[in-house]
Amino acid sequence: MRTRVVREGSVGLLVLFGLGLVTGLIFWIRGFNLGGRAYTLEVELVDALGLSVGSPVKFRGVKVGHIIQMRPQTQKVIVEVEITSSKVLIPRQINVETSQSGFVGQAALEFRPTDVRVSDANLDEFSPFEPNCDPRLIVCQGDRLKGESGNNLEELIRATMQIATQLGGTDLKATLDNLSQAAVDVSQLSKDTKVALKDVSRAARSVNQLSLDARQQLQTFTVATRSVTTAAQQVNQLGSEVNTLVRVNRGTLVTSLQNLQEASQELKGVVNDLSPVISRVHKSQLIENLEQLAANGAQASENLKTLTTAINNPATLVELTQTLDAARVTFQNTQKITSDLEQITGNAEFRQNLIRLINGLSKLISSSLDLQQQVQVAQQRSPVAPQPVQPNAGQTNPIVPRQDPNQDSVNP
Numbered sequence: 158m159r160t161r162v163v164r165e166g167s168v169g170l171l172v173l174f175g176l177g178l179v180t181g182l183i184f185w186i187r188g189f190n191l192g193g194r195a196y197t198l199e200v201e202l203v204d205a206l207g208l209s210v211g212s213p214v215k216f217r218g219v220k221v222g223h224i225i226q227m228r229p230q231t232q233k234v235i236v237e238v239e240i241t242s243s244k245v246l247i248p249r250q251i252n253v254e255t256s257q258s259g260f261v262g263q264a265a266l267e268f269r270p271t272d273v274r275v276s277d278a279n280l281d282e283f284s285p286f287e288p289n290c291d292p293r294l295i296v297c298q299g300d301r302l303k304g305e306s307g308n309n310l311e312e313l314i315r316a317t318m319q320i321a322t323q324l325g326g327t328d329l330k331a332t333l334d335n336l337s338q339a340a341v342d343v344s345q346l347s348k349d350t351k352v353a354l355k356d357v358s359r360a361a362r363s364v365n366q367l368s369l370d371a372r373q374q375l376q377t378f379t380v381a382t383r384s385v386t387t388a389a390q391q392v393n394q395l396g397s398e399v400n401t402l403v404r405v406n407r408g409t410l411v412t413s414l415q416n417l418q419e420a421s422q423e424l425k426g427v428v429n430d431l432s433p434v435i436s437r438v439h440k441s442q443l444i445e446n447l448e449q450l451a452a453n454g455a456q457a458s459e460n461l462k463t464l465t466t467a468i469n470n471p472a473t474l475v476e477l478t479q480t481l482d483a484a485r486v487t488f489q490n491t492q493k494i495t496s497d498l499e500q501i502t503g504n505a506e507f508r509q510n511l512i513r514l515i516n517g518l519s520k521l522i523s524s525s526l527d528l529q530q531q532v533q534v535a536q537q538r539s540p541v542a543p544q545p546v547q548p549n550a551g552q553t554n555p556i557v558p559r560q561d562p563n564q565d566s567v568n569p
Contacts, residue, residue, distance in 0.1 A: 194243045196285045197225070199301040200236045200266065205229075206255045206306050207264035214238045216268040221245045224266065236304075238266060243285055247296040248272065253304035262310045402478050416534060461537055484522070491515050 202208075205227065214222040222245075226237040240247070250272035257264050283295055290297035 195239050195241050196243055196298040197237055197239050198296060199299070200238060200253050200304045201301065202234045202236055202255065202304045202306060204306045205234045205236065206311070207257065207262070208236060208255060208266060209264070213265045214240070214268070215265050216245060216247060217270070236266065240285070246283055246285065249292070249294055249296060251296070251302070253302050254307035255304070256307045257310055266304070267307070399478060402481055406477070406481065413530070457537070488515070488519070
């Protein structure tokens with residue numbers, strides 16, 4: 158009896174286990190997920206490229222669902238996918254494309270987001286189901302997305318066949334020859350470029366040396382230009398000083414010329430006074446002395462002419478300029494000394510006395526110069542007096558004229 162009960166119980170348990178297994182298999186095939194609620198999406202594709210019902214759906218490379226239905230149409234293919242968990246939120250900015258991976262080339266549908274606007278802190282607030290779904294940020298239940306056909310093995314084989322066809326053509330040898338010639342040309346071009354780079358390097362060094370030389374020459378030229386400018390300024394200053402000197406001393410020069418004219422007139426009067434003496438000399442047989450006297454007069458005239466020329470000589474004017482410059486420098490130094498003394502003493506009366514002394518010294522120097530000029534003029538104006546000659550043995554010796562500054566006439 159107990160054996161029968163055990164046998165019937167075992168059969169019952171086996172039946173229950175079989176029913177549970179069939180139910181679980183049905184739920185598994187239907188995609189039932191105990192961890193969360195699934196939601197579906199639709200994807201439009203131009204070409205399915207090996208996709209089929211049950212192909213995996215990946216998000217960031219992880220399987221999150223599978224394809225549950227495919228509806229081919231005239232211009233496109235509608236692929237319905239199921240995301241197994243509602244906790245998987247897919248951003249709205251996303252690229253959907255087909256891909257093949259593995260040795261056998263298993264096709265899959267890839268979801269690759271391009272812009273994520275949902276932060277991890279707000280994941281609990283959103284859901285792919287209404288009313289917690291925001292279509293601006295995430296993909297909601299039943300949305301349709303546009304997908305693209307990605308790379309696959311068939312396209313790779315097709316492209317390989319096209320390349321093989323092109324390489325197997327009659328132009329392959331010519332293409333290889335052209336490539337070989339191009340390689341030779343590139344090698345020669347690299348050699349020429351290397352030589353050209355060496356030439357450019359040498360030229361650059363030469364240009365650097367030339368720039369250094371030019372810089373030195375420019376520095377020398379700059380120094381020379383500054384020197385010429387300084388010299389020109391000094392020449393202009395000297396010309397201004399000479400013009401000022403001539404303008405200031407014009408009256409003195411006119412006075413000197415008038416004095417020379419007066420001396421010439423006096424000399425003419427002396428010559429007129431000598432006419433009776435000359436007649437008496439002729440009568441007293443002193444012709445030789447008269448000739449000597451005439452020679453002396455001619456010499457005096459030459460001396461007077463030399464004096465006039467010396468006065469009109471630019472060298473004399475330069476010496477006069479130097480003298481005036483020296484006097485000016487002396488006056489400037491005196492003024493500096495006066496200012497220094499004024500700063501030291503601070504006595505106005507002492508300054509006035511010193512100014513009077515300086516003016517007196519200046520007048521004394523001017524008077525000395527005028528006196529020296531007058532003495533020279535007086536010496537040139539003095540007549541030449543012949544000495545009497547005593548005949549000795551019929552020989553007449555010439556008498557050398559003697560100048561006497563105290564006599565105004567010649568005694569025979």
